[in-house]
Amino acid sequence: MYNGAGRRAPASSLITRSGLDKQFTLWLIINDMKNTPKGWPRISASIFYDDAAAAIDWLCKAFGFEVRLRVEGDNGRIEHSELMFGEGVVMVGQTGTDPQRAFKAKLKSPRSLGGANTQSLMLYVDEVDAHCARARAAGADISAEPALHDYGADYWADRSYGAVDPEGHHWWFTERVRDPHA
Numbered sequence: 342m343y344n345g346a347g348r349r350a351p352a353s354s355l356i357t358r359s360g361l362d363k364q365f366t367l368w369l370i371i372n373d374m375k376n377t378p379k380g381w382p383r384i385s386a387s388i389f390y391d392d393a394a395a396a397i398d399w400l401c402k403a404f405g406f407e408v409r410l411r412v413e414g415d416n417g418r419i420e421h422s423e424l425m426f427g428e429g430v431v432m433v434g435q436t437g438t439d440p441q442r443a444f445k446a447k448l449k450s451p452r453s454l455g456g457a458n459t460q461s462l463m464l465y466v467d468e469v470d471a472h473c474a475r476a477r478a479a480g481a482d483i484s485a486e487p488a489l490h491d492y493g494a495d496y497w498a499d500r501s502y503g504a505v506d507p508e509g510h511h512w513w514f515t516e517r518v519r520d521p522h523a
Contacts (some may be wrong), residue, residue: 403479451509
């Protein structure tokens, strides 16, 4: 097992967790990881929109995000943004080119790719049915109605729904309704 720095982790730093599945063992590395910067989770996502400014407004209205940071450049172009949902951070960026950053030419919205999508984001919410109603009222395309996903008495059960935003990003919102290990 390797740690985040690509070095082999000492055996003493590995924790084995079993019980969820007899054939599955989860290895967690607890050494060699520094704390994240204050206010940042261990992992966050960046998603890109043709109209990032409108997307930020819509994501706040429909899904309940809060703007932590919004940096606008020329003509209101979003240069950087950070949206919060609980302790999670999603960065929303503008598609297009930047002569000083060639990699930005490859950042696309699903809308500009005929709806193609390579990711979806999943967020835990407190009341999934109320959250779905809010998203629907704001114009979200509900791709999967709220439904129970029950994995059996030894596992968890979630109530979830799927939504697609105006530029084609796929989102899943989930409420844990049973956790046998809680």
